[in-house]
Amino acid sequence: MRPITLPFSDDIICSLKVGDPVALTGVMITGRDAAHKWMIETCVRKTRPQSDEDAQVLAAIQPLLAGGAIYHCGPVVAGLETQEYRFVAAGPTTSIREEPYQGDVMRHFHLQAVIGKGGMGPKTLAACQEVPGVYLHAIGGAATLIAQTVTRVLGVHKLDFGVPEALWVIEVKDFPAVVTMDAHGGSLHARIENESRAALEKLLAG
């Protein structure tokens, strides 16, 4: 497993290939459905006006996103009543729902890694080649194990989205993932999709 400290450099990103296991250390941010829709609407495509609060949150997260990683995750968080937050369970959520937004978010914020599960499609793969960036696959459902690698919760934005959808700023140590889409156009997901389609056609032949 290759240890990598956040933020990334282009050299590190370009050295990563499909199949490489990595262990991430540093600060990253969670963001899923509501967060991506919000980033696109208020900042990337500007289809609705930015409130002062939106602007403040965007200013706070921009330095984390630039050269950084976003984690598709809706955690179980303890300490909600005291605001002494602690991640109890924090596996990845299904990434493909962000396919309409992810590539644009990567380009706009110079986001270099997307962490989730299940992989993403051609739009995100194209952005990985342009930015450059990678898609890192965490093990779906391995929530308690992954929560152990979250050493501190540094803060939270947009908690009004609800606990799962909020943007949590977390410090991680040796967060485990595997590169399944790289900056050179490689995608494990595209390959498995094609191979399993051929197997399906064989089973349905006749």
Next chain:
Amino acid sequence: MQDLTEHFVELIRRTSTDLPPDVEAALERARQAEADGSAARGALDTVLTNVRLAREKSAPICQDTGTPIFYVRHPEGWSTRRLREQIRAAVVEATRHAYLRPNAVDSITEKNSGNNLGDDAFPTIHFEEVEGSDLVVDVLLKGGGCENVGAQYSLPNTDLGAGRDLEGVRRVVLDAVHRAQGQGCAPGVLGVAVGGDRGSSYYASKEVLFRRLGQPSPDPQLAALETRLTEEANRLGIGPMGFGGKTTVLGVHVTGMHRLPASFFVSVSYMCWAHRRRRMTVRGDQIDIA
């Protein structure tokens, strides 16, 4: 009538934090089947380590603690209104203890209720009055990732060459597994209902997920179909997490229903590897969770 609230909290805790033995054993067999050093083997190593850790720490196996789905079979004389109140109170308490993630989102206002209580369908509670004296409560925590890859087919389906027979059922189920890829957290368990209307069919496809892995359908024709579908789904090579590999599904459960002459639905509910289901039995003062 007994107040079972604290027992319902314990039932939820066990369900969220401790995988049933048959599922853990199936995952272990799947792990051993994958080649050393493969991505599939690595994924299942992580999955099984996580299962043990969650049990030790009494923490959720998966952060998506899903829709809590309860099936309550009660003898005559129990108040379903009070049982519902107790189950809802237990869900709030379990959320406070972080055994459950607050998951109930109002689809119109976008507000998360924060305590896992939504409308009458959240949590989902089914009641049925039964013979005998035992109260039996089954619970399933079904996450959103796998729920999203569920599928319903109306047969005949020309694209898949699926007619209104078990061969047609086989074809659409394999298509559903292919479409799901790794998105539903493979290796999953399939619940398949043949027949019914759109609503009852999906409902039955979830109910059949309560059957233990390795326990075949009592109908020999359906049992044979289950074996064949398990074997063929695994030949697709999607593998754990969609990384490629030998195990794509841990098992397939099929049930048949009556239907209208005009309709022939096949509903597939996909349950992720974190197949969190438990049963509580209340027999007088004796309360067991298995």
